[in-house]
Amino acid sequence: xxxxxxxxxxxxxxxxxxxxxxxALPRLMPGNEAQAVLATLHxxxxxxxxxxxxxxxxxxxxxIILTYLQYLGNCFTGQLGxxxxxxxxxxxxxxxxxxxxxxxxxxxxxxxxIGTLVGILTAWRRGGRMDAxxxxxxxxxxxxxxxxxxxxxxxxxxxxxxxxxIGGNYSLDATPSLSLPxxxxxxxxAILPGATLVVVTAGLWIFSMRNNMITTLAEDYVxxxxxxGLAPWRIMLDYAARNAILPNLTGFAMQLGFVLGGAILVEYxxxxxxxxxxxxxxxxLHDLPxxxxxxxxxxxxxxxxxxxxxxxxxxxxxxxRDA
Amino acid sequence: xxxxxxxxxxxxxxxARPRSHRKLVMLLAGTATLLAACGGTTSAGSSTASSSxxxxxxxxxxxxxxxxxxxxxxxxxxxxxxxxxFTYEPLEYINDLQTTSSGSSQVEPWLATSSAWSNNYExxxxxxxxxxxxxxxxxxxxxxxxYTFNAMxxxxxxxxxxxxxxxxxxxxxVTTQGADQVVFTFATAAQTYFYYVADQVPIVPAHIxxxxxxxxxxxxxxxxxxxxxxxxxxxxxxxxxxxxxxxxYWQSTAAxxxxxxxxxxxxxxxxxxxxxxxLTEGQAQWGAQPVPNMKTAYLDKGPDRYMWFPPVLNVxxxxxxxxPLLSNVAVRQAISLALDRSDxxxxxxxxxxxxxxxxxxxxxxxxxWYDKSIDDTAYDPAKAEQVLEAAGFTKGSNGIFQNxxxxxLSFTLQTVSGFSDWDASLVxxxxxxxxxxxxxxxxxxNSGPYTTNLETGNFQLAYAGSGGPYTQGGPTPYYELRGDLxxxxxxxxxxxxxxxxxxxxxxxxxxxxxxxxxxxxxxxxIEQVMVTDYPFIPVTEGVDWYTYDxxxxxxxxxxxxxxxxxxxxxxxxxxxxxxxxxxPVN
Numbered sequence: 001x002x003x004x005x006x007x008x009x010x011x012x013x014x015x016x017x018x019x020x021x022x023x024a025l026p027r028l029m030p031g032n033e034a035q036a037v038l039a040t041l042h043x044x045x046x047x048x049x050x051x052x053x054x055x056x057x058x059x060x061x062x063x064i065i066l067t068y069l070q071y072l073g074n075c076f077t078g079q080l081g082x083x084x085x086x087x088x089x090x091x092x093x094x095x096x097x098x099x100x101x102x103x104x105x106x107x108x109x110x111x112x113x114i115g116t117l118v119g120i121l122t123a124w125r126r127g128g129r130m131d132a133x134x135x136x137x138x139x140x141x142x143x144x145x146x147x148x149x150x151x152x153x154x155x156x157x158x159x160x161x162x163x164x165x166i167g168g169n170y171s172l173d174a175t176p177s178l179s180l181p182x183x184x185x186x187x188x189x190a191i192l193p194g195a196t197l198v199v200v201t202a203g204l205w206i207f208s209m210r211n212n213m214i215t216t217l218a219e220d221y222v223x224x225x226x227x228x229g230l231a232p233w234r235i236m237l238d239y240a241a242r243n244a245i246l247p248n249l250t251g252f253a254m255q256l257g258f259v260l261g262g263a264i265l266v267e268y269x270x271x272x273x274x275x276x277x278x279x280x281x282x283x284x285l286h287d288l289p290x291x292x293x294x295x296x297x298x299x300x301x302x303x304x305x306x307x308x309x310x311x312x313x314x315x316x317x318x319x320x321r322d323a
Numbered sequence: 324x325x326x327x328x329x330x331x332x333x334x335x336x337x338x339a340r341p342r343s344h345r346k347l348v349m350l351l352a353g354t355a356t357l358l359a360a361c362g363g364t365t366s367a368g369s370s371t372a373s374s375s376x377x378x379x380x381x382x383x384x385x386x387x388x389x390x391x392x393x394x395x396x397x398x399x400x401x402x403x404x405x406x407x408x409f410t411y412e413p414l415e416y417i418n419d420l421q422t423t424s425s426g427s428s429q430v431e432p433w434l435a436t437s438s439a440w441s442n443n444y445e446x447x448x449x450x451x452x453x454x455x456x457x458x459x460x461x462x463x464x465x466x467x468x469x470y471t472f473n474a475m476x477x478x479x480x481x482x483x484x485x486x487x488x489x490x491x492x493x494x495x496x497v498t499t500q501g502a503d504q505v506v507f508t509f510a511t512a513a514q515t516y517f518y519y520v521a522d523q524v525p526i527v528p529a530h531i532x533x534x535x536x537x538x539x540x541x542x543x544x545x546x547x548x549x550x551x552x553x554x555x556x557x558x559x560x561x562x563x564x565x566x567x568x569x570x571x572y573w574q575s576t577a578a579x580x581x582x583x584x585x586x587x588x589x590x591x592x593x594x595x596x597x598x599x600x601x602l603t604e605g606q607a608q609w610g611a612q613p614v615p616n617m618k619t620a621y622l623d624k625g626p627d628r629y630m631w632f633p634p635v636l637n638v639x640x641x642x643x644x645x646x647p648l649l650s651n652v653a654v655r656q657a658i659s660l661a662l663d664r665s666d667x668x669x670x671x672x673x674x675x676x677x678x679x680x681x682x683x684x685x686x687x688x689x690x691x692w693y694d695k696s697i698d699d700t701a702y703d704p705a706k707a708e709q710v711l712e713a714a715g716f717t718k719g720s721n722g723i724f725q726n727x728x729x730x731x732l733s734f735t736l737q738t739v740s741g742f743s744d745w746d747a748s749l750v751x752x753x754x755x756x757x758x759x760x761x762x763x764x765x766x767x768x769n770s771g772p773y774t775t776n777l778e779t780g781n782f783q784l785a786y787a788g789s790g791g792p793y794t795q796g797g798p799t800p801y802y803e804l805r806g807d808l809x810x811x812x813x814x815x816x817x818x819x820x821x822x823x824x825x826x827x828x829x830x831x832x833x834x835x836x837x838x839x840x841x842x843x844x845x846x847x848x849i850e851q852v853m854v855t856d857y858p859f860i861p862v863t864e865g866v867d868w869y870t871y872d873x874x875x876x877x878x879x880x881x882x883x884x885x886x887x888x889x890x891x892x893x894x895x896x897x898x899x900x901x902x903x904x905x906x907p908v909n
Contacts, residue, residue, distance in 0.1 A: 085401045086542050087392045095390075095561060167597050172562050172590040271593035273390045273561065281388065286771035 003314060011307045018299040023071050026291045075296055081289035083282070089293040092278065097260075099169050100267070100274030103190050104259045107197035112252050114198065115205025116245065122206070123213030123244075124236050135206055142203025150196040150269035157192060164192050167271035193270040197263060205248065212244035219243070246317055253309030257302035377568070379907030380586045381876055384607030385892045386598035390561035390591045395548040397525040398481040398541055400894070405589065408898030409566055410458070410550035411525035414438070414449055414468065416896050417518055419798050420633055420885040422691050427839045428518075428798035433896070434463070434526055434551060435505075444512040444837070447520065451503045455573040457528050459549045468505045470529035472497040472520075480541035484519040492516065515834045518798055522896060526551065553582040553902050564589040574903060583906040584876065602870065610870035611891045613675055617870075627874040631882050631889065632675050634685050634864035635796040636803055638745070638788045640736070640752070641818040641859045646783050648732060653714035654761075655857035660707035661759035662752060664700070668863050671748025679861035682850035683807070686864075689800045692843060697850045707759045724760040733762040736784040737776060740767040745786055748863065752786075777818045788865045790816045795893055799842070804849055805830045808858055821858035867893070878904040 074080065080089035118138070122131040141149075158166035170176070170185045216222065217240055225235040260275055267276035275294065282290035314320050387404075395406040414435040421429045435449040455463040472494075475482040479490055486492040488510060496508040507520060528549050535543055548556055553574070557567035566587040574581045592598040595612070602610045603621050613630070614621045622628050640658060642649040649655065664678035680686070681700040684693040708718075716724040716732065725731040736752075738745050749765045756763050763784065768776065774791065776782045788794070790806045794816075797803060806816040809830050813820050826849070833845045852858070869889035871879045880889050880901060887897040887904075 082542060085389070085392055085394075086396065086399045086544075087394065092392065095392075166600065167594055168562070170562060172601070173588065174562070175558065176560050268594075271597055273593060277593060284769060286769070 003320075004311075007307060007310055011303060015300070015303055018303065019072060019075060019296070020068075022292060022295040022299060023068055025295070026288050029286065071292070080293040080296070083290040083293075084285065084287045089289050092290065093275070093293055093297060096273055096275045096278050099272060100260065100263075100276060102186075103169075103193055103272060103274060104197065104263045104266075104276075105256070107194045107263075108201070108255050108259050110194075111198045111201040112205055112248075112255070115202040116209045116248065118202070119206045119209025120213055120236065120241050120244075123210040123217065124232075124240075126214065135210060138203040138206050142200050144200060145265075146196060146200045146263075147265045147269045149200050150193065150266055153192050153196055154269070165189050166192075167269075169272055169274075189272075193266050193272055196266055196269075208251070209244065209248055212247060213240055216240045216244040246313060249316070250306075250309045250313060253305045253312070254302065257305030260298050260301040376907060377580050377583050377585055379584050379876060380588065381584045381609060381902075381905060382588045382590070382601075382607040383609045383611075383891055384590075384592075384598055384602045385609075385611035386592040386595050387892065388593060390593065391559060391564055391589075393546055393559040393561070393564070394544040395556060396541070396543055396545040397527065397548075397550075397894075398483060400483060403525075404892050404894040404898075405564060406545075406548050406550070406556075407525050407894040408552065408896050408900070409554045409587070409902065410548045410552040410556065411527065412550065412552050412899055413522050413524055413526065413896050415521040416900060417522040417798050418886065418897070418900075419635070419796050419888055420688055422689070422798070425691075425839050430521070434468070435521070438517075438521065440514065440837075444514045444835075445509045447507040447509070447513070447517070448500070449505045449507075449521075451505060452573065453503060455551050456571050457530075457549050457551060458555045458569055458571075459528075459531075460571075461528065461530055463526075463528075463551055465499045465503050465505045467529045468526055469497050469499045470533060471524065471526050472505075472507070474527075474532060474537065474540055475524075477537050478540040484523055486516065486519060486524075494520075512835050514837050515801065518802070552899055554587060557586070562591055581903050584902070585907075587902070605872060605874075608872040608876050609891055610872075611868050612870075613673070613868055614870075617673075617675075621870065625872055625874060628870065628872050629879075629881070630870040631880075632866035632868060633882070633885060633889070634677055634688055634866045635888070636789045636794060636865045637679050637683055637685065637807075637859075637861035638676070638863050638865040639679060639786070639859055639861035641777075641785045641787050642857075643780055643783055643785070643818075644820050644822075644858070645780060646734075648726070648730060649734070649783065651714060652855075652857060653710050653716075654732060655860065657707040657711045657759060658756065658761060659857055659860045660701065660703045660710065661756050661761065662860070662862060663702040663755060664862055665702075666755075667748045667751050671751050672744050672863050675744075676863040676866050679864045681854050681857070681861060683804055683853045683859075683861055684800050684846070684850060685796070685803075688796070692800050692846050694847045694850055697847060697854060699854050704755070704759045711760065718760055722757070722760060723762045731762065732760065734764070734783040735766045736763045736786055737766045737768055737773060737782045738786040739770050739773045741770070749786060752862070778814055780814075780818075780820055785818055786862075787818060795888075795895060800846055800849075801830070801833055801842070804846075804853075808849070808852070819858050821856075823852070823856070826852050873908070875908055876905050877908045878906050880904075 078090060080093070083089050083092055085092075118134055122128075122135055125131060154166050157164045165171070165188060167189075169189050170182065171189075174182055174185050176182060219240075222235060222239050225239045230239075263274075264276035264279050266272070267274045268280050271277070275297070278290065279294055281287070282294060391405070392402070394402060395410065397403045397406045397411040412434055414433060415438065416431040416433045418429045418431070423429060432452070434452055434455065436452045438447060438449045440447055449465075449468070451465040451468060452463075457463055472486075476487050476489065476497075479487070482490045482492075484492070486494045488495050493509040493511050493513045493516060494507060495510050496506075498506050498508075500506045509516070531549055532540065532543075546559070551573065553569055553572045554566035555569050557565040559565070566589070568582050568585050572581055590601070590607075592601070598612060599614045599620075601607045602612075602614060603624055605625050610621075613632070617630060622630065642655055642658070644650050659681055668674065668676055668678040677686075679700075680693070680698050682693065682698045686693050708724075711724050711732075716726055719725050719731060723731050723733060736749065738749060746765075746767070753763050753765060777785055777787060777791075789803045794803075794806070806812055807819070808821050808823075808826055809817060810822040810824075810827050811817075813822065829845050829848055829852075833842055836842060836845075867888055867890035869891075871889075873879060878901075880887050887900040888895065889897070889901065891898055
């Protein structure tokens with residue numbers, strides 16, 4: 001119980017710190033935000049700047065403490081303001097969210113599963129043929145910059161072979177619906193960016209899982225399992241993997257939190273309109289309300305996932321509960 | 324001027340501006356540039372194609388770097404390029420690319436059939452067209468016009484051109500008169516504001532907009548826009564806006580069912596590559612960016628593809644006149660003499676943007692305003708050095724000039740990041756200035772800080788387009804030059820911070836007369852100021868980016884028939900005019 005209370009307390013303190021940094025950071029960027037908004041608009045007479053400041057709510061003439069307190073309040077009521085297109089930030093976030101959750105979420109889970117499985121198998125048969133090829137190969141591949149991998153895949157599959165579309169989340173003349181052809185269209189567009197993500201991130205899971213497994217395999221209880229005459233796959237999974245996976249679980253939970261950050265480079269390379277792409281555009285356009293909204297989403301997601309990871313670890317591993 | 328990958332930040336664009344014989348005969352001109360256009364028959368003129376067939380589909384290709392939020396508020400400057408011209412229309416149409424032989428601009432009656440100034444250009448009366456219907460079936464009337472302008476007074480965020488007195492303009496009242504007239508009252512002679520009032524304000528339906536919260540009109544989403552224009556929004560998703568033709572469009576007749584293209588698609592592109600690919604593969608017809616390697620990548624890949632980049636605004640070096648070294652006119656003159664503008668235009672801008680003139684007049688667009696005898700633009704690095712030496716500068720051991728106090732002519736030059744053609748031009752600029760003894764270091768900034776620095780004067784030299792990356796030109800050079808040179812625009816578009824009472828007086832004189840020959844004399848004097856004082860140094864002429872594929876759709880504006888400005892990303896009525904002209908081929 002004290003563990004739970006302590007963790008929750010820590011969560012709240014970290015959340016407050018994150019919100020405060022979220023508030024301060026965009027305001028430290030050079031440039032006046034109202035003029036930055038004007039910079040992106042089309043042919044507007046600068047004499048109308050004042051009117052536009054009102055429209056987009058970038059009225060910068062307010063006391064900073066007051067703004068800060070309003071900001072904290074707004075965070076909890078979900079009032080994240082209006083972006084510089086005049087669209088409520090929440091609407092834009094919710095529009096982009098499913099695409100990021102879908103693409104990056106599924107890719108993260110797949111990468112974890114594939115990486116972990118390969119890690120378990122290669123550690124179990126250490127020195128075998130699979131162990132000789134797979135880990136080094138995947139390690140090299142995963143050290144490619146992710147946008148480079150993306151561009152290579154676009155070049156090969158999109159341009160040269162013309163098998164897959166080069167970008168976007170669905171065909172430009174498709175109308176979104178829950179019909180099978182549309183879902184097929186979405187999946188076709190998600191294959192390349194998804195593959196980029198999986199290929200680059202799986203390598204990291206393989207190595208950490210493999211190393212954890214190797215250490216665990218040296219443990220006494222594994223020897224005990226063998227001595228008991230249990231089937232090898234049973235020892236591999238129930239005894240060794242179950243313990244080896246614990247550090248990775250926390251890592252994986254954090255990765256899930258990072259999903260909402262949206263794999264910016266992948267979304268930019270493939271013009272995928274998810275949260276990562278929003279991050280990119282809001283930063284280059286100095287779109288303050290959008291940046292704040294995105295940072296909020298992102299930090300909340302990571303913090304919640306870390307908390308969840310801690311709780312799951314406490315559940316799965318009784319040893320941590322007394323800590 | 325807008326330059327996509329070719330220089331363009333993800334969302335922004337620059338604009339540029341290209342008539343139908345269909346559109347009847349242009350009215351008088353003779354008198355004042357912006358005098359009342361006599362009412363005439365409107366539109367529905369002879370069709371250029373033989374049949375009155377309606378059909379086909381137009382796909383627009385313009386990379387805006389955002390998915391569509393499906394809002395169509397014509398007063399939202401971030402997104403109104405989706406609705407102005409398509410669904411919303413202004414009172415009269417003024418084509419920036421064409422002037423009559425006497426130099427006055429072409430004015431075409433649109434939602435107003437005629438207009439007249441009175442009271443020494445302080446009262447402007449429009450007669451509103453009868454028989455126009457909104458797309459929801461209700462009748463359009465003078466009351467809608469009065470409502471639109473008065474809404475700009477109650478909700479200042481709508482007043483994008485700062486027309487009302489409260490926003491710094493001359494407009495004091497807008498009322499209806501009789502059944503079909505609207506009277507505008509100005510505090511001072513306002514003939515130069517005719518352009519904004521008649522051509523730049525989209526008219527919205529009072530019966531819908533007056534029911535909304537009048538203080539929040541600027542953020543009204545307007546997802547199902549009701550307008551008078553040739554198209555209605557059929558459906559909208561984040562990836563595409565589908566416009567369908569308005570069968571009750573006021574210009575449509577049995578003989579000529581305008582618009583003749585049945586459907587228009589406006590897809591959203593997040594990346595330049597996608598947009599370019601769509602264009603080169605022939606999936607879009609109306610393009611808005613220069614594809615790299617235009618000839619091989621785009622033009623040669625289809626049977627009927629063309630590009631036309633009409634020049635509209637100056638792009639050049641703006642010196643900060645508050646800088647002690649740059650305040651010396653000899654330095655500015657030397658910079659102008661040291662630049663080989665045609666070389667920069669050819670190598671830096673791939674020949675797409677013509678070389679600019681130091682007079683600041685864009686040709687051929689404003690040829691009737693250009694006085695060749697005043698133009699002394701020349702590439703003469705030897706003379707540049709002479710000018711500097713005569714002003715007391717001496718060349719240091721490193722080849723850079725310095726003044727008597729030992730201060731070297733070494734400056735930073737700010738440009739906006741993402742405009743790769745500007746970057747290419749600046750490489751040449753740097754080399755040529757160095758050869759003449761002036762050292763320049765190029766500093767790339769993101770568009771936000773860049774614009775802020777321009778407006779606050781936090782720079783030494785800046786490479787910029789007149790008025791900023793997204794400005795339109797205007798029907799005469801007055802609008803651009805006033806933005807660059809009038810002291811009231813310091814802190815806005817007068818980046819150099821040029822402050823001359825004599826020049827301000829010239830602009831005021833222009834605004835007080837509608838006699839075109841008088842106006843031209845005044846512009847000649849402004850040209851003289853440009854070549855004597857060098858308040859800024861134009862390098863190339865920024866253009867409207869425009870390509871078109873005529874294999875399935877005809878009626879496009881061309882260099883020989885510049886009936887409208889062809890930049891689809893500019894939120895102007897020109898888009899609507901072009902849509903009214905297009906017709907399906909075979």
